[in-house]
Amino acid sequence: MTAAPDLLARRLLVVTGKGGVGKSTVTAGLALLAADLGKRVLIVEVDGKGDICSKFEHPRVGFDPVEVHPNISVLAMDTEASLREYLRLNLKVPVLGRLGPVARVFDFVATAAPGVKEVLTIGKVAWEVRESIEGRAPWDLVLVDAAATGHVVAQMGAPDAIRDLVSVGPIRSQTEWMIRILSDPAITALNVVTTPEEMPVSETIDLVTRARSELDVPLGAVIVNRVLPELFARAEEAAFDALGAEASRAALGAHLGDGPGLDDVLAGARLAVALRRTRAVHLANLRAAVDLPMLYLPYLFTRTHGLRETRVVADSLGAEFGL
């Protein structure tokens, strides 16, 4: 299946993935690509490690959106600040001065009923989307660098969970509009970043299955990061295998001398071929189990990092989108 070209037309793209697969890098790349297309982008960083900002070579930001690159703003999620904002906007509770102890108690209650914390996170995201749809916020696209695969279902499903737990009260009615935004396929897509390795692939398959059965959130694409290049076509592979033979080594050794250099290069190529092969199996499993559009990003061997890396990723994503 080819990449869904309409993905970038949505208002809310949530990006998840197993830890260590490059979720923030891909989120930043998507943001830069969208900005290239003239969109105004808000990235919501849920984990708060400051990774997103480093992708734009910008210092960390807080709960108030800061423009880190032309047309790209970032806000770092902070559930306490989100609660403060929620209370101020919705309940007219005069707690600003007194929130100290309340926040401690809130933290305690949120620990007992975890949906509360998650709903403040996803609620803030949905709020920004709703405000932008209604013209009160400038964003064309809200991108969420979301929780890892293990936690994202709880996060995205928080409004549902809260609605089930709380039978009446203002928070219940608040969940209704959030669910409307999160479940609308014209607005929202949940995307998964993976690498062609066993655990990330198996978590991706699990997540897609769980998301389909437990969430009413439309799925977008799977982005496969760090794909190693295929070194050889078939005829070349036979030639490569033959390089190890005594006669070939003698022929090459005549030029290269006696050092271990040739063996180093040959061993390196064998490792590269073997790694690629192992990963091809995982990729095949992924494609067999998940019928979502797949986008492939190459493994970056270069020393590139920061904005230059984000640029490379954005361009690769653009090519995958057929732009």
Add this chain to the structure above:
Amino acid sequence: MTVDRSSLAGLVAAKEIIVLCGSGGVGKTSIAAATALGAASRTGGKVLVLTIDPAKRLASALGLEEIGNVETRVPESAFTQVGLTPRGELWAAMLDTKQSWDALVMRHAPDEATAHRIIDNALYDNITGRFVQSHDYIAMERLFEVHASGAYDLIVIDTPPTRNALDFLEAPHRMAEFFGGRLLRWLTAPYRLGGGRGARLVNLASRPFYQVADRILGSQFLQDIAEFFLNFQSMYDGFVTRARAVERLLHDKRTTFVVVTTLEASPLHEARVFCEELVARDFPFGAIVLNKTLPASFTSADGSRAATVLTDDADALAGDLAVTGEPALADAGIDARVLRTIAASYRNFSVVASREAELRTELGRVPEVVVDVPNLEADVHDLGGLARIAEALFPDGA
């Protein structure tokens, strides 16, 4: 046998518990299984690997169809199939959070009825299933239980993937604080006291909170929470005593922490922070395992020279190869492409390898034991694969 303290083998021989930690994706679970395998086959004794969420492949590599909450012995046949003869026994178990929590509640609740009231409450599933730190706590709790049983000479435990690797260190302390805290008593007070003067006073004291909470959550929800905690509090003594014991065990000299990382910027950064925290909090820090490292051949001067020659003289070399009589090399055009390709691939990986070398020098505060595990070409599919990792962990048969 002389015990060399400056190796993983020495550590394994001297300790009863090895806690493996590190950020997600670094291969912690495989390293845990390989460490346990190495210990069982070298040092001997009864060794348990307690994993959190093993890949199916790992279970089958251990010769087990499935790894469950109950410890299972890895069959001898799995060893003999790959030509290994273990001195000791290897056991494996997986942490099932829900089952372990249920068992904990059954143990600490004053009576069965209370236990069921807790387990059947809707909030209970939330706390035990979704609350991320509950995994951390229950992992440490399970470790304590298994260790206290005295059934194993060595327990290797894999820690849950946390957003913050430090969370699980705090988990026992937090649990104790959570259930013993004034906040909990304060929160449940209006529901605990039936009425009268006392209740009114408490209500007055807590009014600002209830005002806010009631508006956000609704009073019914708040009451559900309070009821749940009232039941939960009946387990307080057992719970807190246990949490403190778990904490002591983690600080004990019989325990050691091994930090697993790859030589990539982000996991390594987390590993360094984690190492510093372990030392700062006085946890016994034993070793760092650098996993999936590239071989030194990628940074050799010889290799780099050869790659240059292979690129520059590709056509001449291909001409020589084409006349060696090897049928697969008869086409000089193909040979030249292959030579250029392998040289380019070598240079690509050289860049990664030299970045790894740089990161290695930035390790900073490290324990005496630093072990390298090379990037294996293929996934681990059987005990033989784990044994290959174990060979890297315990070099020279030490």
